[in-house]
Amino acid sequence: MDSLWRSAWLVDAAIVITLVEWLGLVIYHRLTGRGLTPRSFQWNLVSGLCLMAALRCALLDLAWIWGAGCLAASGAAHLAYLRQRWQRQRASRQAFLV
Structure with missing residues (x-):
């Protein structure tokens, strides 16, 4: 069991699962127009x-x-993610004030 935690295949599996999740979110957004935009995350x-x-x-x-x-x-x-979030927040505040 100890070798399981020391091997890289578990990390490889997590990377693959993350990429599949990303692909699912992109496909869902393109088909429905709902959910997170790929650019937002x-x-x-x-x-x-x-x-x-x-x-x-x-x-x-x-x-x-x-x-x-x-x-x-x-x-x-x-x-880059933090900068993107701050810019989006600033733009939404300015839109609210106008």
């Missing part, structure tokens, strides 16, 4: 995938630079 998705990739690098005992790169990419994607 793209950076949050990228941030999470990069965190999973960093974990995978650690589990596979890859060179530290790969894990650090994944963590840096995750941080950058998270900042």
Whole structure:
């Protein structure tokens, strides 16, 4: 059981499940026009995938630079997500005041 938690296949499964969920949300939005727009969660998705990739690098005992790169990419994607949210919030406040 210990080797199960130390192997990267569990992280690979989580990445695949996340991508399938993303595909389902995109298809649902395109067919119905409802739900989250792909643009509204793209950076949050990228941030999470990069965190999973960093974990995978650690589990596979890859060179530290790969894990650090994944963590840096995750941080950058998270900042992009926050910026997008703040801009959207600012735009909705301005629309309310006009």
